[in-house]
Amino acid sequence: MDLSYIINHLGEERESYFRAAVPPIIQSNNFIFKTAEEMRHALAHEMDEPFYTRGNNPTVSILRKKIAALEGAEEAFVFASGSAAIAAGVMSAVKAGDHIICVQKPYSWTTKLLNNLLSRFDVSSTYVDGSDPQNFEAAIQANTRLIVLESPNSITFEMQDIEAVVAIAKKHNILTAIDNSYATPLNQQPIKMGVDMVMHSASKYLNGHSDIIAGVLCCSRERAEHIFKGEYMTLGGIISPNDAWLMMRGLRTLPIRMERVSQTTPKVVAFLENHPQVEKVYYPFAQTNPQLELAQKYIKKPTGQFSMTLKANSVEEVDRFCNELTYFQMACSWGGHESLIFPMSVLYTSANYSETTLPWNLIRFYVGLEEADILIADLQKAFECI
Secondary structure, X not given: OOHHHHHHOOOOOHHHHOOOOOOOOOOOOEOOOOOHHXXXXXXXXXXXXXXXXXXXXXXXXXXXXXXXXXXXXXXXXXXXXXHHHHHHXXXXXXXXXXXXXXXXXXXXXXHHHHHHHHHHHOOEEEEEOXXXXXXXXXXXXXXXXXEEXXXXXXXXXXXXXXXXXXXXXXXXXXXXXXXXXXXXXXXXXXXXXOOOEEEEEOOOOOOOOOOOOOEEEEEOHHHXXXXXXXHHHHHOOEOOHHHHHXXXXXXXXXXXXHHHXXXXXXXXXXXXXXXXXXXXXXXXXXXXOOOHHHHHHHOOOOOOEEEEXXXXXXXXXXXXXXXXXOOOEEOOOOOOOOOEEXXXXXXXXXXXXXXXXXXXXXXXXXXXXXXXXXXXXXXXXXXXXX
16 A cells, blocks of 8 residues: 555545545534444444544544554554553553563653553563663563563664564563654554554654644554553543544645655754764764664654754753754654754753753754754854853
């Protein structure tokens, strides 16, 4: 199934909605049946047929088909946030007394899920340096049920050898899950490498317009049926039909947007790698990255997120640099049309993130759809102020 068909046509049975070019927003929580037998059948097949929007909504269903096809998965669920998708996937794999192995420095809310929530229910976790697959094998216990990957992660961009970790997991009959938000399905498809569950913060690249919060979980049909009956329906963290429609709109331009950032970001990174006021650049495709070969093996094209540590003497100097930027705006998310920065120094006064071990002079960057030359000039202007 080709990419163009998936994003433009898959699941869009236009003859069923007045031959409209764009699928309608079925803004209904309820669905009507003519007979008891019809209602009985829909209830028995609620994962696939509209019965109540918490389980299946026609607009969301079209989006689910597209996402599953993009990831090369049998099924996909769309949630109200990335953290909801991750939580559903992780919780579906464990019970009280089980053990999880997780890569170091994952998404902050993954950490909170493992440390603060699941620990209350006697699920333990071990964090390992994912750069060596043998670290995962060494951490396996008799009660290990799940390995959680994030390759690369979204702050310092360490990667894991996905195929090697999957081989270890399968040898020990352990499930695997990965956060694939950074690469997108266009650049990395972990399902094809044997990963059991793939999650996304769909608020980022998959939507791409900075106007919704959403999460995605892709897996096999068998696993999806398990999750649907459990975490999906019970916790109810579903996306609204309106937001599903907006995300579908965002998918139309995903290939174009990803092609754009694959061309502009390396130019910005090259400028920073050679700048005397930059201490270090963190980017999978940076020439200075010790995991460059691994990045080239797994990720088809460069994407738009990287970090750098600034040669600064104080938080005030970091603040001054950030405040001077015009095109790079300050915000916590990424993946939209606008270029962004997130200085780690702001975490040190936050109740949610105050325990971070990230350097105070680390700044995460996201390259949006602006021209590379404009972004480089913006950076140069800010460097001149410190």
